[in-house]
Amino acid sequence: MVSSYTIKEWPEADRPREKLLARGAPALSETELLAIILRTGDAASGQSAVDHARLLLQQFGGLKGIDEAAPSELCAIKGIGPAKAAQVKACLEIGKRIGSEKWETGQPLHSAEDVFHHFRETLGREKRESFLVVLLDNKNRKIREVKISEGSLTASLVHPREVYNPVIRESAAGVIFVHNHPSGDPAPSAEDIDITKRLKEVGEVMGVRVLDHVVIGHDRYFSFNDKGML
Secondary structure, eight states, X not given: OOOSSOGGGSOGXXXXXXXHHHHOGGGSOHHHHHHHHHOOOBTTTTBOHHHHHHHHHHHHTSHHHHHHSOHHXXXXXXXXXXXXXXHHHHHHHHHHHHHTXXXXXXXXOOOHHHHHHHHHHHHTTOSSOEEEXXXXXXXXXXXXXXXXXXXXXXXXXXXXXXXXHHHHHHTXXXXXXXXXXXXXXXXXXXXXXXXXXXXXXXXXXXXOEEEEEEEEOSSOEEETTTTTOO
16 A cells, blocks of 8 residues: 555654554554654655555565565565665564563563563464463562473363472462463463462462463463453
8 A cells, every 4th residue: 555645744643653652562563563663665656664564564474474584585675775674673683582581580570571571482382282380489589480281271281289389399479370372362261261260269278479370372472460350
């Protein structure tokens, strides 16, 4: 689609950069985020940075495809020169490096996003479901993580006894449950919701704080705590 006017002429609320500053980066689509990185379009053709971003995503099948493409392949797209290709590659590399940062023992938890960044590389592309419990001290600092089960999540695989045994051994004050959805969609199933409720009830009886249950998908996550489901 060719734009008949530049992004600067758009209503302020619709401009990607202004939208990010007003509402935060999560409010933007992949096209809008990529447009901010590209910064400018092509006045000669009447295409905006959003048009170029949309074209890149379509041509390479999404951000992953853009990441895997060589700079020369990006430059083959009309309107994408070496400078823009370098900007895109640099930003994607920064994202990968952030995603590979480890949640080390002794580091505090700040958000479900911290959990996601730690587990996205190991769990985000797994072909089988894995359920883990992260043990925390009374300051929400990580003690260690323990894999409880591997396979389709069921009540028989994720039994409170198996989940809370390491909690008792380590005298953990709090826990975070983590598991992945190989389908890539982190939306919780009825089984996920039931298991979370049951484990939360056991934690309350034992005096152990259940801070969250984070479901890892492909490049996104679901937090029971953030959604008010704990």
